[in-house]
Amino acid sequence: MKASVSSLYQAVELSQPIPPLLIGERCNTNGSKKFREMLLADDFDGCLQVALDQEAKGAQVLDICTAYAGRDEKADLKRFFTMLIGSVKLPLMIDSTQPDCIAEILKIYPGRCIINSINLEDGGANLHKVCTLAKKYGAAVVALTINKAGMAMTTAEKVETAQQIYDLAVGEHGLRPQDLLFDPLTFTIGSGDESLHDAAIQTLNAITQIKKQMPGVRTLLGVSNISFGLRPAARKVLNSVFLHEAVEAGLDAAIVDTAKVIPLAQIANEDRDVCSDLIYNRQKNADKNALMAFIDYFEEKGDTDDQDESQQDIAAEKLLGQMVLKSNKDGLDDVLTILLGRYKPLDIINTLLVPAMRYVGELFGKGEILLPFVLQSAEVMKKAVAFLEPFMDKADASDKLKVLLATVQGDVHDIGKNLVDIILTNNGYKVYNIGIKVPAETIIEKAKEYDVDIIGLSGLLVKSAIVMQDSMPQYKEAGLKTPILLGGAALTPKFVAESCVPGHAEPVVYCADAFAGLKAVREFEQGKLEPTVFETKTPATARKTTKNVEIDTNVPVPQTPFLGKRIVTDVDPTALYGYVNEQALFRGRWGYRRGKMTAEEYAMLTKDTVIPIYEKLKERGITENLIQPKVTYGYFKCHSKDESVYVQDGETTYEFAFPRQEFAPNLCIADFFKPETNGGDVAGFFVVTIGEKIGQIAKELFEKDAYHDYLMLHGFGVEVTDALAEYWHEQMRIEMGISAQRPDDVTGFVTQQYQGSRYGFGYPACPDLGAHEHVFKLLDPEDIGVTLTENMEMVPEQTTSAIVAHHPQAKYFAV
Amino acid sequence: MKYICINCGYIYDPTLGDPTGGIEPGTAFEDLPEDWTCPLCYVTKDNFDPID
Ligand code: B12
Numbered sequence: 001m002k003a004s005v006s007s008l009y010q011a012v013e014l015s016q017p018i019p020p021l022l023i024g025e026r027c028n029t030n031g032s033k034k035f036r037e038m039l040l041a042d043d044f045d046g047c048l049q050v051a052l053d054q055e056a057k058g059a060q061v062l063d064i065c066t067a068y069a070g071r072d073e074k075a076d077l078k079r080f081f082t083m084l085i086g087s088v089k090l091p092l093m094i095d096s097t098q099p100d101c102i103a104e105i106l107k108i109y110p111g112r113c114i115i116n117s118i119n120l121e122d123g124g125a126n127l128h129k130v131c132t133l134a135k136k137y138g139a140a141v142v143a144l145t146i147n148k149a150g151m152a153m154t155t156a157e158k159v160e161t162a163q164q165i166y167d168l169a170v171g172e173h174g175l176r177p178q179d180l181l182f183d184p185l186t187f188t189i190g191s192g193d194e195s196l197h198d199a200a201i202q203t204l205n206a207i208t209q210i211k212k213q214m215p216g217v218r219t220l221l222g223v224s225n226i227s228f229g230l231r232p233a234a235r236k237v238l239n240s241v242f243l244h245e246a247v248e249a250g251l252d253a254a255i256v257d258t259a260k261v262i263p264l265a266q267i268a269n270e271d272r273d274v275c276s277d278l279i280y281n282r283q284k285n286a287d288k289n290a291l292m293a294f295i296d297y298f299e300e301k302g303d304t305d306d307q308d309e310s311q312q313d314i315a316a317e318k319l320l321g322q323m324v325l326k327s328n329k330d331g332l333d334d335v336l337t338i339l340l341g342r343y344k345p346l347d348i349i350n351t352l353l354v355p356a357m358r359y360v361g362e363l364f365g366k367g368e369i370l371l372p373f374v375l376q377s378a379e380v381m382k383k384a385v386a387f388l389e390p391f392m393d394k395a396d397a398s399d400k401l402k403v404l405l406a407t408v409q410g411d412v413h414d415i416g417k418n419l420v421d422i423i424l425t426n427n428g429y430k431v432y433n434i435g436i437k438v439p440a441e442t443i444i445e446k447a448k449e450y451d452v453d454i455i456g457l458s459g460l461l462v463k464s465a466i467v468m469q470d471s472m473p474q475y476k477e478a479g480l481k482t483p484i485l486l487g488g489a490a491l492t493p494k495f496v497a498e499s500c501v502p503g504h505a506e507p508v509v510y511c512a513d514a515f516a517g518l519k520a521v522r523e524f525e526q527g528k529l530e531p532t533v534f535e536t537k538t539p540a541t542a543r544k545t546t547k548n549v550e551i552d553t554n555v556p557v558p559q560t561p562f563l564g565k566r567i568v569t570d571v572d573p574t575a576l577y578g579y580v581n582e583q584a585l586f587r588g589r590w591g592y593r594r595g596k597m598t599a600e601e602y603a604m605l606t607k608d609t610v611i612p613i614y615e616k617l618k619e620r621g622i623t624e625n626l627i628q629p630k631v632t633y634g635y636f637k638c639h640s641k642d643e644s645v646y647v648q649d650g651e652t653t654y655e656f657a658f659p660r661q662e663f664a665p666n667l668c669i670a671d672f673f674k675p676e677t678n679g680g681d682v683a684g685f686f687v688v689t690i691g692e693k694i695g696q697i698a699k700e701l702f703e704k705d706a707y708h709d710y711l712m713l714h715g716f717g718v719e720v721t722d723a724l725a726e727y728w729h730e731q732m733r734i735e736m737g738i739s740a741q742r743p744d745d746v747t748g749f750v751t752q753q754y755q756g757s758r759y760g761f762g763y764p765a766c767p768d769l770g771a772h773e774h775v776f777k778l779l780d781p782e783d784i785g786v787t788l789t790e791n792m793e794m795v796p797e798q799t800t801s802a803i804v805a806h807h808p809q810a811k812y813f814a815v
Numbered sequence: 816m817k818y819i820c821i822n823c824g825y826i827y828d829p830t831l832g833d834p835t836g837g838i839e840p841g842t843a844f845e846d847l848p849e850d851w852t853c854p855l856c857y858v859t860k861d862n863f864d865p866i867d
């Protein structure tokens with residue numbers, strides 16, 4: 001008995017005298033980028049042209065799919081079919097999973113069409129609806145061998161699933177066997193996946209057996225899946241050979257790009273052999289499996305690929321991973337849409353996106369890629385998850401591991417914590433980032449409210465480390481059963497192990513960076529998280545240190561233009577760029593390190609990627625008024641006594657105490673200021689800031705998930721702030737008349753090739769941030785918009801302070 | 816080979832060593848003790864990048 005499908009104009013036999021029946025695949029939002037873009041642009045004339053082109057190229061039926069997240073599938077289908085019915089002579093195939101969409105088309109379709117498709121994934125609910133429609137309107141139906149357990153992989157599974165569908169469709173719904181087109185699924189044999197080595201054989205055998213076991217039914221395949229992951233030129237040949245083999249096995253119809261089917265006669269015998277070896281998994285060469293042999297063969301042949309096709313021809317699964325790795329967002333939604341047709345959203349996240357990010361993290365750990373690229377990958381991940389979220393059940397989101405992040409009380413450092421947020425969020429964890437300056441009480445309250453699994457605390461100040469230590473017992477007493485991760489510059493494994501671990505009942509873990517945090521969270525998941533332990537290493541090898549030096553106590557005291565403080569608000573921002581420490585910016589703040597690159601590769605990266613970012617920011621710094629330099633500074637009479645410098649401001653004397661090195665040359669900052677007996681001295685101070693605008697914009701970037709730009713802008717602000725300090729220090733040397741020796745370049749400034757030194761409070765030679773209280777009395781930084789936190793940090797963030805010594809022997813040293 | 820501190824830009828030049836840190840001229844970067852730190856900003860050896 002024959003079966004045919006038809007349009008208004010013509011009928012086409014499902015079993016062709018010369019099989020297969022060719023079904024054009026290009027009018028499909030999931031398969032053709034060109035088509036999808038036209039549909040999204042509402043260019044239905046363009047869409048129609050795609051249909052007409054296929055008709056011209058030999059298609060006998062056209063598959064039509066307009067499903068696209070965010071669009072009204074039914075409306076699009078209806079509009080497009082209305083046009084097709086009048087213009088295309090070929091019968092059509094409705095490609096939709098929605099019974100109501102299918103019903104809509106069946107109502108208006110004048111001939112007999114094919115429905116693509118039914119399966120048993122949901123146990124049969126959808127199948128019943130669609131078969132009812134097929135029976136009512138007399139349509140043919142494509143049936144995929146998918147059951148509740150997923151896609152059938154082996155011949156046996158494929159045949160069994162087909163039989164189940166057959167029993168329902170024919171047995172219960174009364175469809176005729178010849179109206180069923182079974183698609184036993186094609187999987188790629190081009191990916192190297194071990195479990196798919198014989199995928200082609202399984203499919204080919206299933207074709208033969210289905211037809212034998214269920215006489216009268218037809219079979220159909222989407223052929224091009226067979227070669228996903230391979231080069232386009234090689235794919236064309238493999239697809240055609242596979243199609244031929246499938247027809248030999250009994251295939252009736254194939255969904256193909258008709259323009260690309262090469263008649264077997266046009267394929268060289270040798271090409272054909274290599275293809276069939278791969279299809280039948282025949283290894284002919286001892287040290288090369290069939291796939292390797294295939295790849296090498298076509299590599300050597302060197303046929304050129306059609307450029308425009310190469311992108312969409314890669315399997316969507318693979319493409320998504322590559323998009324994360326190569327941080328490419330173009331067409332991300334399209335790829336996800338295709339994948340949504342194959343997997344549940346949560347599975348896309350857990351089995352495709354998270355492993356891709358994990359791989360990115362591993363590459364970073366091995367020094368193969370740099371931090372800015374990791375952040376760009378995280379942006380792709382974030383965007384993908386945001387796209388998938390609306391398709392997810394609430395329940396899907398709630399079983400993620402939950403992490404609370406906060407910067408501790410009195411500390412305003414944001415970016416370290418935010419980087420941890422970025423890395424954890426984009427590795428599939430739920431992060432509650434509750435901000436900066438958060439008191440322990442609030443952290444405990446929020447941890448309970450959100451019922452988190454882990455708490456992560458950040459803090460860069462020495463004071464913050466103490467805050468962490470002191471608050472550990474609070475967490476314990478509050479009964480929190482969560483481990484605590486600690487991170488930030490002032491912490492060491494030793495401090496955490498000895499001072500924090502004992503305070504809390506659960507593991508307390510030191511994390512050097514965001515990836516150490518990720519590792520800890522993974523260990524927690526695996527039940528392997530251990531508190532930080534500190535093993536005392538063998539004591540540092542005693543080294544020859546510099547001999548004691550004599551500090552000259554008779555250096556002339558410079559003439560300063562004034563005593564007391566002054567404010568300067570008209571510094572030209574462009575003047576600062578010459579002082580920016582580009583090496584520290586590029587490599588340190590931004591993370592564009594040389595890593596494993598050769599000097600040439602690194603020079604290329606710097607030239608092509610880093611410098612353009614820098615130039616752009618420099619320009620924005622001016623045009624968008626991002627840099628608003630303000631200075632308060634002054635000169636004050638002073639004298640030293642032992643380890644202190646006594647600074648005179650009118651009637652008031654302020655004592656600045658400094659530590660002395662316990663090893664030769666036993667330096668102390670006080671040594672660089674003359675004692676009263678030698679006539680005293682003069683000390684300079686400054687507080688400089690570039691204002692808060694850059695910080696605000698950086699924050700907005702973080703909130704917009706523009707992670708890479710966030711890191712770039714933040715780092716830029718940091719180094720411009722330091723440049724302002726460097727610039728102003730030079731102005732003060734000029735004012736004091738000690739600027740004869742001027743460094744040639746930024747390296748010269750870094751290594752202090754000038755007279756005197758500036759010491760920032762909180763740095764090793766003057767570690768007491770508490771001195772800021774005096775500095776604020778001397779300079780009134782409030783007048784330039786700078787205030788102090790209870791931990792002696794200055795707000796805005798991009799602010800820095802120092803005491804300035806003119807003494808020629810004054811240089812940086814550690815205590 | 817010279818190495819640069821990514822945090823502050825200090826350059827370790829083996830022909831000069833690091834006198835303040837007790838490192839003799841002629842000491843290769845690889846041979847610096849593991850606990851050696853940048854003489855300007857005190858970060859550890861892993862914060863250095865090779866140059867040229
Ligand atoms: C850049 C910088 C600046 C910049 C910008 C500051 C800013 N907030 O943006 C400028 C030049 C303005 C500056 C100024 C000052 N600074 Co400063 N500064 C730094 C520096 C070099 C880097 C900080 C940074 O941005 N790092 C980048 C981020 C991404 O790293 P991170 O925050 O450490 O986070 C990473 C890890 O630590 C970890 N992590 C962090 N938290 C957490 C949490 C968890 C749960 C996990 C798992 C991991 C984790 O993962 C993160 C990502 O990988 C540090 C030294 C250092 N090595 O950290 C000093 C440092 C923080 N500054 C210091 C000081 C003293 C100052 C000043 C007081 C100096 C002065 N007198 O002016 C001022 C104060 C500024 C103010 N507003 O009050 C001291 C603080 C020590 C102290 N005494 O408390 C430090 C530690 C330098 C030092 N070694 O002494 N500073």
Ligand SMILES: [Zn+2]
Pocket residue numbers: 820821822823824825853854855856857858
């Ligand atoms: Zn350094």
